[in-house]
Amino acid sequence: MHELSMAQGIINAVLETAETNNATEVNEVTIEIGRLAMINPEQLEFILGVLIENTIIEDAEIKIENIPVEIECDDCEFHGNAVIDDKDHYAPMVKCPECGSYKIEILNGKDIIVKNIVIEKPDD
Ligand SMILES: [Zn+2]
Structure with a gap:
């Protein structure tokens, strides 16, 4: 299961950061998921x-x-956010919103990033 290994990676990264900063508790974790990361957010x-x-x-x-x-569209050179048909999380179709072409280059949106961690330190 893809989500399990992704989740484990995220938790390890957060724990490592928390330990490095002598955190006693983690209060908040913000995770960014690209629409093409092949992840089911609810499952994750x-x-x-x-x-x-x-x-x-x-x-x-x-x-x-x-x-x-x-x-970036190969046909009309549009650069920006794509239209995604992701009724199926595991096989999303990406197309150009300008001309409807599928001949596109994907520049961003495939990754999962731990964007922010809020930690609590011992108050001494
Ligand atoms: Zn286009």
Whole structure:
């Protein structure tokens, strides 16, 4: 299951950052998901909820933001956000909003990024 390994990677990155900063607790984690990351956001959120149990992330608010797909069109040279037909999360179709072409280059929107972590430090 793709979402499981992604979730594990996210949790490891957050825990590592928290440890490096001597955090006692993680209050908030913001994750950006590209629309083409081949991830089902609800499923990812569910798995994250399970994985953070009994860790210092347990009580954190997990925010998931979907980021748009940026493309460049081979046919009309449009540059910007694509139109996505993602009724199927695992096989989204991306096309140019200007001319409807599928001959496009994808510049952004394939990644999952931990964008922000809010931590709590011991108050001494
Ligand atoms: Zn176009």
